[in-house]
Amino acid sequence: MTSPTRGLALTAAGTAALIALAGCTDNPPSSSSGGGASSGAAGPMTVTSTDAECTVSTNTAGSGNLVFDVTNGGSKVTEFYLLAQDGLRIVGEVENIGPGLSRELVVRAVPGTYYTACKPGMVGSGIRHPFTVTDSGADLAATGADAELVKQANAQYASYVKDQTEQLKAETARFVALYKAGQDDRARALYAPARVHWERIEPVAESFGDLDPRMDLREADLEPGQKWTGWHAIEKDLWPPKTGYTAFTPAQRAAMADQLTKDTDELYRRTRSMTFTVDQIGNGAKGLLDEVAKGKVTGEEEIWSHTDLYDFQANVDGARVAWEGLRPILSKRDAALDAQLQLRFSALQKLLDTHKEGKDGFVGYTELSKAEVKALSDAVNALSEPLSKLTAAVV
Amino acid sequence: MTESIPHAVSDDAAASTAPVADGSTGSTGRSGMSRRGLLGWAGAGAAAMGVAGFAGGRASAQEPPPPPPAAPDAYPFHGERQAGIVTPAQDRLHFASFDLTTTSREDVVALLTAWTAAAAELTAGRPVGGDPASYDAPPNDTGEASGLAASRLTLTFGFGPTLFRDAAGKDRFGLAARQPAALRRLPHFPADNLDPRRSDGDLCVQACADDPQVAVHAIRNLSRIAFGTAALRWSQLGFGRTSSTSTSQATPRNLFGFKDGTANLKAEDPDAVSRHVWVGAGDDPRAGWLAGGSYLVARRINMTIETWDRTSLSEQESLVGRDRKEGAPLSGGTEFTEPDFALTGRGGAPLVAMNSHVRLAHPSQNGGVQMLRRGYNFTDGNDELGRLDAGLFFIAYVRDPRTQYVPMQTRMSRQDGLMEYLQHRGSALFAVPPGARPGEHIGRALFA
Structure with a gap:
């Protein structure tokens, strides 16, 4: 061992499993290339999550890697989700965003309809808005399996x-x-x-x-x-x-x-x-x-x-x-x-x-x-x- | 032995108070040149002739009048406290630790006297010992700072435990009875990997300046003055400050890429500084000479840069407890928002992790104690495996290391998640006496 504090973060299992079911969260600028998916949106979209609202700068983007720059403008700890059409499956999420802080969500999305959701206070089903991903022509390998x-x-x-x-x-x-x-x-x-x-x-x-x-x-x-x-x-x-x-x-x-x-x-x-x-x-x-x-x-x-x-x-x-x-x-x-x-x-x-x-x-x-x-x-x-x-x- | 030390105190007294007084009569060796130098400066400068006046005079002689400065170009060496502690942290560091090679108490006093004189000249941006006397003699000043500004140079002197007693406990200079109770070699902390060649020492000098050449020039000349009495044991260059000691300064970043020193003690909070930095009059009856001084903890902390750089941003932020972009605690807010250690996120886990650096270093987790940190980034080339020999040269000023640094570092070494990427390679503790008044040498009360 090299340090008493070292270890695999086994406690993070719960949420990590959810992310694992979702899309690619590779960071586009540092991506080692060849993933096949180009950025679907022109630059990052911004999301402002307050205690009462979830404002996304756009409600549509081209398929590929989507980048959401999420800012917590409220007073409670918040989360941001991209949910599949059924409103249940989590395509991507960022959690534990303290008041005033920002975090990026990078998620790979195929064409289809989705929901964006902010969850101030981490309770309830979140403040949701429909979101559409259009076909940008990006080659997204099948994700079904x-x-x-x-x-x-x-x-x-x-x-x-x-x-x-x-x-x-x-x-x-x-x-x-x-x-x-x-x-x-x-x-x-x-x-x-x-x-x-x-x-x-x-x-x-x-x-x-x-x-x-x-x-x-x-x-x-x-x-x-x-x-x-x-x-x-x-x-x-x-x-x-x-x-x-x-x-x-x-x-x-x-x-x-x-x-x-x-x-x-x-x-x-x-x-x-x-x-x-x-x-x-x-x-x-x-x-x-x-x-x-x-x-x-x-x-x-x-x-x-x-x-x-x-x-x-x-x-x-x-x-x-x-x-x-x-x-x-x-x-x-x-x-x-x-x-x-x-x-x-x-x-x-x-x-x-x-x-x-x-x-x-x-x-x-x-x-x-x-x-x-x-x-x-x-x-x-x-x-x-x-x-x-x-x-x-x-x- | 005193002839080996080129400057006597009278030079300094003259320099700092009344340059028109003939400082040469009572001094030895090269005082004649000193005087010439002084008079030269007096001619160039304005009428007010304190040390600060010198600096002001120098600036006005060489440059067009600057816009109203945020900080002076030079800090006076003399004063109630030593400069270089609550002074707004300069950008560069050259720190030096010396071993005394003499057995004579008089030699030590003569060295401190000469260092004091030289320090007053150096911090004012003047050459040490004035101009050369003879074309056939080596110049008194080594010359590389000629034409450079004083660059807010401060020189801060300290005494290590071994000044008082050697390894066998022997009283070296008749000072053992005055050794402060808190001035003991720092204990071995978990995971310490100390290199004796980068640790300890009888005397130390912290040279801070905004120009690296000015800081190095100071240590070089002080080392030269010391030959025969003290020898350089180790020294460390720091190229970028990692903390702010004044609210007027922006928080810099350490080599992990994070803002460091956000929660530092600041000069603008004199009550807190009094409580946590300056040794009080009644703190240690045996060491009354240290009242108004402080303790300096120095630690050379290597960072495993390459491994850190392969760590995900989420882990980096979690280990530090702040976000990288703004330096805000992960519990929210902006850089200077107090962390909310109770605030939990998903799964009830605290947003500022239990093993995060910010949590473990925070006063609320350390019985309310604080330190004045004054560390610097360093990179000393690379090792044999092509890894940068880089990290943080940690400096902290505390009123009592036993209650401030030692318990905190013990916990951090054991629990701080960042320790995975850190290795402490050097360690030293020094007692930093109060400042010298004009006419006094540094540490006079100890030797009185």
Whole structure:
């Protein structure tokens, strides 16, 4: 872990799911192009939401990406919606706009009739007005099957998390047994391969604010008086510094091992019925690359074992799985971004492969030259930049 | 040892009060040049010859009369308080921390005396030590500020805990009994990753100016004066102010792209400044010399710029607790609207998130304590991986770090969502004595 506050925003699930059913909210100016939909309206439309009125600058726009610049001119927290013809399905929304603040809604709309709605105070059905989207000729890929694709992506990712935590549980149990038994060579050999399952789903694991510090805290992040437990405390005991370190007693070893087992079991239990949304999956992919950029490519994560490249690969694996799950949606929404991600993932993997050792292993971080680290870092940046646009392209 | 310090106090006294007085008689070394310099300025300037008068004279000699200025071109060095604290934050910073290399208390006093004299010259926009004496000697002033305005330079001096006691607790200069109780090395905060080469120090000088060359010129010349008595330990350039210390100033942006320092203490609220910035007469019986001074907290906070830039605007705003465009709290209003921490949005979640920077830093969440922040953006090139070595050089002035900075930073290090993108790499705490009156050196009461 890199910070006690890090985590996937799992609490935002409710509303994010609604957005996920709606259109593309890619930001037109920064769009990585190729989404197929040009802006339907000439410049942003303005919306002023007061406590009693919802004034939209126009009631018609051409199909494509619509940009609503919503200002809350009232005294209550407000929301703005674009609703489908049935008045129920949400095509796009912005919420939690404080009095006096503005926010943009970018939404992809096919020709048809809609409603705009402001919801001051976030209650009731909102102040509604009809809104028409005319055919601008923009090529909008079919959106009808999106809901099904979203469902599939979410289910797939949930299975992946379940599978990884199962493997984590099993491998951790093996690792801990060896460590407790004093079989240090074998424990050292299993340390990185077991952790891989944690690293693949790191943003999910880190979302549990109580477990993460107990399981994955690095010594550098310790607070005064805080008890250090988890993987990295055991790491240091297995790869102790030459001086100034007192090895754990067998009793201390057992306590460390049992705590890690207990926390791993708890993580396993909590991830059985977890559900995900596409924005969480997309943000998780980005978060995994952030982890690589901050901790792994710098060799700070595994400062005793130097097994950082295992974690590196695992983070990239997790990000790739997340992207792959979203590809059916992404390739429809933004094929160019999808193609770019494919290229960058494979370039990074090629580079990582040059540092492989044995079947699934990697050389120690300290064996990398400065130039090699820089090349890895450049490849991570090259992938991270387009990957940061994934979420906006699929929600 | 005093011969290693080129300026004696009499120069300064002369400069700041009565330039016609012969300051050369009682001074050593290069005082003759000083006097010549002074007389030259006296000739160019107007009749009123306070330090501010000098600056005014200089401006009128070199430039057409400016339109009525919002702020003076120069701030006097002497005064009840040191300048550079409630002074409207200038645009540029050069901050320097020094280690004393001497073991002699007299040397320390001589250095402070010489620094005081030089500071009065520098802040008035005059060359240090006047013109060169001899073609065969190196010039007293290093020269790069020639032709530049005073640029509202302020020089603010401070004393670190190690001036009083060394690492082993030994009383270095007979000052240990006067060490303020609050002047201790700052504790290790969660997630600190401090570099000793960017931390601590016996003495500090904060040079702020609107022209970076003027600020650097000041530190360069003060370092030169110190050779043999003190050596530069670390220094930091700041290229853009990140806070406003006066209501006359617009709120600038930090390198996250957000307005910073909106809720800062401002000079226009002297009651709050008295309560939160200036050390009171009875605050610390052992350290009466510090009354009217303050404590300076310096933190070099690196920002993970590249990762931040890949973060969605919604997450950025949520972490900060303000909107990026206007700087208004997410609970609504405009920049200076007080955040409403109770206001909730969809799902009952507070609009200003629990882990947002604004919430955690707000006085209402910190027992009412406030700080006067005076930080600067910095970018020191890049690291080996091509990442910008950039961030915020945080400076805050507080009346008591133990009740103001320390508890707040402890909470922020633990809970602030922004910590994901921050790393504290440097840390220092200094006691900032009150200002020097004409004829006095800075910190005189401590050494009296």
